[in-house]
Amino acid sequence: MKYILVLSVTTFLLFQCSDNKTVLIDDYSKEETQKITPLTNSWEKTVPFQEIPEGLTSISAKSCGVCHQDHYEEWKHSTHSHAWTDPQFQAEIAKETSPFMCINCHIPLENQQENIVTGLINGDVYKPVNHKNPRFDKELQQEGINCASCHVRNGAVLGPTGTDKAPHKTIKDTVHLSENLCISCHNAVATISPQLPCTFETGDEWKAGPYFGTKNCKTCHMPDTVRSIVSGHEARKSHLHYFMGSGIPKFIDKPTKMLNGLLIKTIPLQEVYNAGDTVSLKVSLTNEFAGHKIPTGDPERFFLIEQAVYTKDSVLLVEKTHRIGEEWKWYPEAKKISDNNLLPKEERIFSLNFVLPSEKGWFYKTKVTKNRASEENKKYNKLPEDYPIQITIFEEVNHFKNE
Ligand code: HEC
Ligand code: HEC
Ligand code: HEC
Ligand code: HEC
Ligand code: HEC
Incomplete structure (x- = not known):
C-alpha cells in the first residue's frame, strides 16, 4: 500500500508518516522540550511582504494588466499563472505528506500565503511554526507566480531601464531580473527526508552545457521583441512573457505556448x-x-x-x-x-x-x-x-x- 502510494506521488516526493502540518505556535509554546530552529534553505522562505509601489493601487497581475495588456495576456497563457490553480498541484499540497515549503516557489510572496512560518520545531519540516498572516490576499494567491513575484520589491517596480515614463515608482535592477531569478526556483537539489529528494537541476544543466555564456533562460524563454509596453507609448525593447516551455497545458481550454527542443x-x-x-x-x-x-x-x-x-x-x-x-x-x-x-x-x-x-x-x-x-x-x-x-x-x- 505504502509502496503504491509512494510510487504515484509526483514531483520530488516524499514519504513520511506525517504529523499535523498546521500546528499553531500556541500548541507548542508551553513545551520547553521543543526547540525551534530557524529556516535555512532559500525554498523554506517566502519573498517578504510587499507594499504597493507608489503610484499604484494594487500589485495584482490583473491590475498591472490594465496598462500592460500584452504582458498580461501572455503571462495568462503561461504555467506560471497556474502554478497555484493547477489541479495536480492542488491535489498534492492537500496531502498531509507534502511539507509546508511546497508553496514557496508556487506562490512566492508572503502576501499570497495564509500562514507565516517562522521556524521549525526540532528542525522537522513537518512541524513548521505557523502564524496567521493578517495581510493574506486570496486574490493574489490565485495568480501563482504573478508580475509582482518577479517585479515588485521594497515599494518599487523593478525593471530593466528604470524609466521615468511610468506612473509607478520604478527602479533599474538588471541583477535581480537576470537568469538567476529563474534559477532561484528552477534549481533545487536537496534531501528533505529520505523519501523526499528535491531534484530540479535545470540551472546546473544549463551551466554545464554549451549555451552557458551565450544564451540564458531569458534568451530562449522570453524572446526579445520591440513594441510599446503600454498602449500609446513609444515602441521599445521588450520581451515576450509566455514563458513557453513544454507546451503541455494545465487546462484543456487554456492552451500554453510550446518551445520545441x-x-x-x-x-x-x-x-x-x-x-x-x-x-x-x-x-x-x-x-x-x-x-x-x-x-x-x-x-x-x-x-x-x-x-x-x-x-x-x-x-x-x-x-x-x-x-x-x-x-x-x-x-x-x-x-x-x-x-x-x-x-x-x-x-x-x-x-x-x-x-x-x-x-x-x-x-x-x-x-x-x-x-x-x-x-x-x-x-x-x-x-x-x-x-x-x-x-x-x-x-x-x-x-x-x-x-
Ligand atoms: C524550489 C522551488 C520549488 C519548490 C520548493 C516546489 N516546487 Fe513544484 N515546481 C517547481 C518548478 C520550477 C516547477 C516546474 C518544473 C518543470 O516543469 O521543469 C514545478 C512544478 C510542479 C508541479 C507540476 C509538475 C509538472 O510536470 O507540470 C507540481 C504538481 C509541483 N511542482 C508540486 C510541488 C510539490 C508537491 C512541492 C512540495 C513537495 C513543490 N512542488 C515544491 C518549483 C518548486
Ligand atoms: C496606470 C498604468 C500602469 C500600471 C497599472 C502599471 N504600469 Fe508598469 N508602466 C507603465 C508605464 C506608462 C511604463 C513606462 C512605459 C515605457 O517605458 O514606455 C511602465 C513601465 C513598466 C516597466 C518597465 C520599467 C523599466 O525599467 O523599463 C515594468 C517592469 C512595469 N511597468 C511593471 C509593472 C508591474 C509589475 C505593474 C503591476 C504591479 C505595473 N507595471 C503597473 C504603466 C503602468
Ligand atoms: C517563484 C519561482 C519561479 C521563478 C522566479 C521562475 N519560475 Fe518558471 N516556473 C515555476 C513553477 C513553480 C513552474 C511550474 C508551474 C506549474 O506547472 O504549475 C514554472 C514553470 C516554468 C516554465 C514552463 C514549464 C513547462 O512545463 O512548460 C518555464 C518555461 C519557466 N517556468 C521558465 C522560467 C524562466 C525563464 C524564469 C526566469 C525569467 C522563471 N521560470 C522564473 C517557478 C518559477
Ligand atoms: C538555448 C535555448 C534554451 C535555454 C538557454 C534554456 N532553455 Fe529551457 N527550454 C528550451 C526548449 C527548446 C525547451 C522545450 C524542450 C522540449 O520539451 O522540447 C525548454 C524547456 C524548458 C522547461 C520545460 C520543461 C521541459 O522538460 O520541457 C523549463 C522549466 C525550462 N526550459 C526552464 C529553463 C531555465 C530555468 C533555463 C535557464 C537556466 C532555461 N530553460 C534555458 C530552450 C532553452
Ligand atoms: C518569472 C518572472 C517574471 C514574471 C512572472 C513577469 N515578468 Fe516581466 N520581466 C521579467 C524579466 C526577467 C524582465 C526583464 C527582461 C530583460 O530586460 O532582461 C521583464 C521585463 C518586463 C517589462 C519591461 C519590458 C519588457 O518586456 O522587457 C515589463 C513592462 C514587464 N516585464 C511587465 C510584466 C507584467 C505586467 C507581468 C505580469 C502580467 C510580468 N512582467 C511578469 C520577469 C517576469
Whole structure:
C-alpha cells in the first residue's frame, strides 16, 4: 500500500508518516522540550511582504494588466499563472505528506500565503511554526507566480531601464531580473527526508552545457521583441512573457505556448525489402534547441517514442515504445535508478527490428509524445478526466518500397 502510494506521488516526493502540518505556535509554546530552529534553505522562505509601489493601487497581475495588456495576456497563457490553480498541484499540497515549503516557489510572496512560518520545531519540516498572516490576499494567491513575484520589491517596480515614463515608482535592477531569478526556483537539489529528494537541476544543466555564456533562460524563454509596453507609448525593447516551455497545458481550454527542443527525423529505408528480410526502422532524436536536458525539471516528465508496423489493411504487426526520462525508486528511500535524458546537442537513434512477412503494402508509423505525468499518477491524484498530461509532437506514416 505504502509502496503504491509512494510510487504515484509526483514531483520530488516524499514519504513520511506525517504529523499535523498546521500546528499553531500556541500548541507548542508551553513545551520547553521543543526547540525551534530557524529556516535555512532559500525554498523554506517566502519573498517578504510587499507594499504597493507608489503610484499604484494594487500589485495584482490583473491590475498591472490594465496598462500592460500584452504582458498580461501572455503571462495568462503561461504555467506560471497556474502554478497555484493547477489541479495536480492542488491535489498534492492537500496531502498531509507534502511539507509546508511546497508553496514557496508556487506562490512566492508572503502576501499570497495564509500562514507565516517562522521556524521549525526540532528542525522537522513537518512541524513548521505557523502564524496567521493578517495581510493574506486570496486574490493574489490565485495568480501563482504573478508580475509582482518577479517585479515588485521594497515599494518599487523593478525593471530593466528604470524609466521615468511610468506612473509607478520604478527602479533599474538588471541583477535581480537576470537568469538567476529563474534559477532561484528552477534549481533545487536537496534531501528533505529520505523519501523526499528535491531534484530540479535545470540551472546546473544549463551551466554545464554549451549555451552557458551565450544564451540564458531569458534568451530562449522570453524572446526579445520591440513594441510599446503600454498602449500609446513609444515602441521599445521588450520581451515576450509566455514563458513557453513544454507546451503541455494545465487546462484543456487554456492552451500554453510550446518551445520545441527536439529535431526528429525518421531515417529513410534505402532498399527494397523482400519477404523474410530483417528490417530496421530508425528514428533519430536530437536535443537541438534546449539549453538543458530534455526533459528537464520535474523528474516525472518523460517522452515516448512509438514505432509500429501495419499490414496494408491496417492490422498491427509489431510495435515498440522507447522512453526518455528518469526512473525513480521511492521506497524505502528515494533513489534515482536511471536517467537517459538527452543532453544539449545529443543525438540518439531508436530502432525497431522485425522480419518482413510475405505480403506487400506494409506501412509504419512513428509517433513522439511529451508527458508531464503518467496515467497512474493522474488516477492516483483523482485528476479530472480532461486534465491534460500529454501532447503529441511528431507523427509520421511511411510506406515500404516493396510495392
Ligand atoms: C496606470 C498604468 C500602469 C500600471 C497599472 C502599471 N504600469 Fe508598469 N508602466 C507603465 C508605464 C506608462 C511604463 C513606462 C512605459 C515605457 O517605458 O514606455 C511602465 C513601465 C513598466 C516597466 C518597465 C520599467 C523599466 O525599467 O523599463 C515594468 C517592469 C512595469 N511597468 C511593471 C509593472 C508591474 C509589475 C505593474 C503591476 C504591479 C505595473 N507595471 C503597473 C504603466 C503602468
Ligand atoms: C517563484 C519561482 C519561479 C521563478 C522566479 C521562475 N519560475 Fe518558471 N516556473 C515555476 C513553477 C513553480 C513552474 C511550474 C508551474 C506549474 O506547472 O504549475 C514554472 C514553470 C516554468 C516554465 C514552463 C514549464 C513547462 O512545463 O512548460 C518555464 C518555461 C519557466 N517556468 C521558465 C522560467 C524562466 C525563464 C524564469 C526566469 C525569467 C522563471 N521560470 C522564473 C517557478 C518559477
Ligand atoms: C538555448 C535555448 C534554451 C535555454 C538557454 C534554456 N532553455 Fe529551457 N527550454 C528550451 C526548449 C527548446 C525547451 C522545450 C524542450 C522540449 O520539451 O522540447 C525548454 C524547456 C524548458 C522547461 C520545460 C520543461 C521541459 O522538460 O520541457 C523549463 C522549466 C525550462 N526550459 C526552464 C529553463 C531555465 C530555468 C533555463 C535557464 C537556466 C532555461 N530553460 C534555458 C530552450 C532553452
Ligand atoms: C518569472 C518572472 C517574471 C514574471 C512572472 C513577469 N515578468 Fe516581466 N520581466 C521579467 C524579466 C526577467 C524582465 C526583464 C527582461 C530583460 O530586460 O532582461 C521583464 C521585463 C518586463 C517589462 C519591461 C519590458 C519588457 O518586456 O522587457 C515589463 C513592462 C514587464 N516585464 C511587465 C510584466 C507584467 C505586467 C507581468 C505580469 C502580467 C510580468 N512582467 C511578469 C520577469 C517576469
Ligand atoms: C524550489 C522551488 C520549488 C519548490 C520548493 C516546489 N516546487 Fe513544484 N515546481 C517547481 C518548478 C520550477 C516547477 C516546474 C518544473 C518543470 O516543469 O521543469 C514545478 C512544478 C510542479 C508541479 C507540476 C509538475 C509538472 O510536470 O507540470 C507540481 C504538481 C509541483 N511542482 C508540486 C510541488 C510539490 C508537491 C512541492 C512540495 C513537495 C513543490 N512542488 C515544491 C518549483 C518548486
